[in-house]
Amino acid sequence: MSDDKQKVKKTELEARRKRVNRLKKIIVIIVVVCLLLPSVLCLALWMKVAHLERQMNTIVENYGVRQQSLKKDTAYAADVKKQKKMDLSEEDQTKIKGKKVYLTFDDGPSENTEKILKILDEYDVKATFFVIGQTDEYSKKLYQKIYAQGHTLAMHSYTHQYQKIYKSLFAYKKDLSRLSDLLFETVGVRPKFVRFPGGSSNTVSNIDMKDVIRYLKKEGYIYFDWNVINGDATGENLTKEEMVNNVISGVKQYDTSIVLMHDSAGKEKTVETLPTILKKLKKMKVSVLAINNTTIPVQHIKAEEVE
Template sequence: MNPEWESGESFHADEGKRGKASWFLTKVLLTLTAFVLVCASVVLAIRYDRMRETLNHLEKERALQAKEIGEGGQGSGKSAISKNKQNRPVVMEPSDAASLTGTVPKDGKHHVYLTFDDGPSVQTGKVLDILKQYKVKATFFVVGREDAKSIALYQRIVDEGHTLAMHSYSHDYAKLYVSLDSFQEDLHRLQNLLFDKTGVWCKYYRFPGGSSNTASKVSMKDLEAYLDREGIAYFDWNVYGGDGISAEVIVKNVTANVDKYKESVILLHDAADKRATVSALPGIIEYLQSQKDTEILPITEKSCPLIHTS
């Protein structure tokens, strides 16, 4: 074979190898560039979402402040906490509720708070009708529902001058209390829903099972601290109407215990199966209105949180 041919073939072979290597490097560089661009896009998307959440929160704060200035409304959560911290919270031993004497109202009156958990439901409208009939304002610790009837009830609670408060979105202990993150997600889902549907940025909360519950896998102190950071006041109760019992027994439970305290927070339920609450409510209100120096109030910034001890 001609040496010149061999030399030429060798040259072309080397050139081919260099070309393949160059193409391989180009592919690697293109792949790396694409990967970097994807990563950058993900980071930017995350930052954008966080900025959007922050802007949404600020927008809600501004809307709430505007509502407060224009109407006197339910106010802002931050101011509620700062004011409540100036008072000593009412502390209750769950095993010895009768030992609670409560705070002494400055006006010398017996303050009573009717609170309803687990709505909205078909019973909530009936409760609202009774409250309207007796010209009484109350507090509704609601759960998350997004059907049209429930949304209308959220709005009616606000429109009729009652306090709209939170009782968790899911009311599912297994999900709610599994971690601090799950608790936060649940709370904000409900808080955002209520704001979007009513314009009220809720600042009052009641733990499912109360703050002394033993179902939570997260320390209740951690959950309480989180609420405090968020400007949310939480309320327990010191008068319990009862659950799954007759209207007569509910009335008896309330009237037998409500006068033991200067500040009485009555726990009732307005879930769909709590017909007895509706039947008992007129008797409870009539008893309270017959008592000297007794005032039925909704929870507001002036209310001192009643807290169970763990």
């Protein structure tokens, strides 16, 4: 009897242990789910916000460039009319000689950077890259490669997020010095040429751009806007021919052309049109150069007019 009793007790204990274990498991699962679920949701939300921010930046950038090109179109409407798709006669060729063309690529490094570098190398020309902040190893190698190949490494913005960088002068300074630090750590240089996201005449900044310009001047930075665009950020889906024509007809108008293009994912057409543009520029016998200390800056808000 006592043996049986002991057996029963043992079985009861066993069953109880099992119940406790099961309960423990359930509690652990509940705790894990409670911890994990909000984290996963947070991550998903964060990714969504980042995606939306990127979209907003593109929209704002496109808008800025579009406004610029519209302004330019109005200002030079007369010239353009006169020009009307002129072919390069010999007279034009001589007129064009001595012109300086600075090709500039914003928003890199990207998956297109190496392709751009290869083409520039094939045509033996140097360009300027206004880069943003990227800390992955591939991007860091690209900063180094741009510099090592003799192109001008210049600064655009670390985050390129308008609502962040143009929130206050302090925020702008912080963003720029963060990029300067990253490039100094990666390449060993602190670039002095800068391009504002959206340009100096952007209409999205919360701060007076003149305050930012004053700061840049004080620190010895030189900023560059543009007077020629290939149209890869106008928001219109231009054909390759239109993009080439934008650059060539723009270059014809100025002694110094600063050509705005983009080095970013999705701007494959910019890469594809580059050889044609370079071929035409070579034929026009213009000098294709990287921005340097002797370059006369193109500025929508002129630095010299800001006291």
